[in-house]
Amino acid sequence: MSRKSKGINAERDLIHKFWANGWAAIRVAGSGSTRYPSPDILAGNGVRRLAIECKCTKDNVRYLTKEEIRELIEFSRIFGAETWIAIKFNKTGWYFLSLEDIKETKNNYVITDEIAKNRGLLFEELTG
Amino acid sequence: MSRKSKGINAERDLIHKFWANGWAAIRVAGSGSTRYPSPDILAGNGVRRLAIECKCTKDNVRYLTKEEIRELIEFSRIFGAETWIAIKFNKTGWYFLSLEDIKETKNNYVITDEIAKNRGLLFEELTG
Numbered sequence: 001m002s003r004k005s006k007g008i009n010a011e012r013d014l015i016h017k018f019w020a021n022g023w024a025a026i027r028v029a030g031s032g033s034t035r036y037p038s039p040d041i042l043a044g045n046g047v048r049r050l051a052i053e054c055k056c057t058k059d060n061v062r063y064l065t066k067e068e069i070r071e072l073i074e075f076s077r078i079f080g081a082e083t084w085i086a087i088k089f090n091k092t093g094w095y096f097l098s099l100e101d102i103k104e105t106k107n108n109y110v111i112t113d114e115i116a117k118n119r120g121l122l123f124e125e126l127t128g
Numbered sequence: 129m130s131r132k133s134k135g136i137n138a139e140r141d142l143i144h145k146f147w148a149n150g151w152a153a154i155r156v157a158g159s160g161s162t163r164y165p166s167p168d169i170l171a172g173n174g175v176r177r178l179a180i181e182c183k184c185t186k187d188n189v190r191y192l193t194k195e196e197i198r199e200l201i202e203f204s205r206i207f208g209a210e211t212w213i214a215i216k217f218n219k220t221g222w223y224f225l226s227l228e229d230i231k232e233t234k235n236n237y238v239i240t241d242e243i244a245k246n247r248g249l250l251f252e253e254l255t256g
Contacts, residue, residue, distance in 0.1 A: 019164050024207035026166050029155035036147050038154050042170060044207035049177070079152035079172035 010056050010088055011040060014123075018043045021127055037071030042081065045127075049081035052096075056088045060113040064102070069109055073099070087120070089113050095120025138184050138216055139168060142251075146171045149255055165199030170209065173255075177209035180224075184216045188241040192230070197237055201227070215248070217241050223248025 011027055018025035025043035039051035053072045055062050064085070076083040085097045095116040102109045139155055146153035153171035167179035181200045183190050192213070204211040213225045223244040230237045 015164070022206070024164075024166075024203050026159075026164075026170065027157040029157040029159075031154075031157075036143070036152075036154075038152075042154065044177070044209070046206065046208035049172070049208070075152050078150070078174065080174035080177070081172070 007054070007056050010094075011054050014041060014052075014054065014086065014094060017123055018127070021123075023127065037075040039072055039075055039081075041086075042079075049079070050084050050126075051076040051079065051081040052084045052086050054086045054088075054094075055111070058090050060089065062087060062111050064109040064111070066104075066108060069099070069102075084126070085111070087111050087116050089116070092116075094123055096123070096126045097121075135182070135184050138222075139182050142169060142180075142182065142214065142222060145251055146255070149251075151255065165203040167200055167203055167209075169214075170207075177207070178212050178254075179204040179207065179209040180212045180214050182214045182216075183239070186218050188217065190215060190239050192237040192239070194232075194236060197227070197230075212254070213239070215239055215244050217244070220244075222251055224251070224254045225249075 015025045015027060023043050023045045025041055027041055028038045031038050031040045040054040041052040043050045043052065051072060053068060072083055083099055085102060086094045087097065088094050097111065097116065097120050101115065101119040102111050143153045143155060151171050151173045153169055155169055156166045159166045159168045168182040169180040171178045171180065179200060181196060200211055211227055213230060214222045215225065216222050225239065225244065225248050229243065229247040230239050
């Protein structure tokens, strides 16, 4: 399975979790390829809205570009949603990080599995 | 151009209009083919959220199934969004109808161009 297919499957699993827990969630069409900023997933439960950028990796570190983060912030601000980064490492579940949790470097942002495990919220914590 | 491509192009034009007017808007991936209810477009401006089902037609009447309407209502309720049906006839712009504006028949819902023109909101009225 390609890296892209794996990523989409992992996102679909996350969509299922939201619906199973009383949230509505959708994947955004053409996320990353349209001319407008957009998250990968939008979820809502009538009270909260979450704009989520999803990343999967086989490594123990994952980089995000400054552009990705800038667009995620911009979308969240205009739409009216909380900003979250969801990251999944090999054989872990999803961790949910807020912007304060990710480390800005000179050229990009970096998330290590250690940062995710120490600071990230689990799905139940994010939605509970 | 296929009917599906025309529909997607018309939806993209609508997305542009939202962004040009200070709203964030996205097309939903796999709308109509996923196992969960979902609208075609989700738009938000920090205060309001709109779940929109989009229909284009060359005729002067368009039918929506009861299932389409039921799913649109269910998504809107769980996510927390207003429910709207956007309809575009040949050589008209989009008209936005609420549920009270569409006519339920024995087997489905029906929107005529007359209903749309008389009761529908224009984009500026919807977002103003």
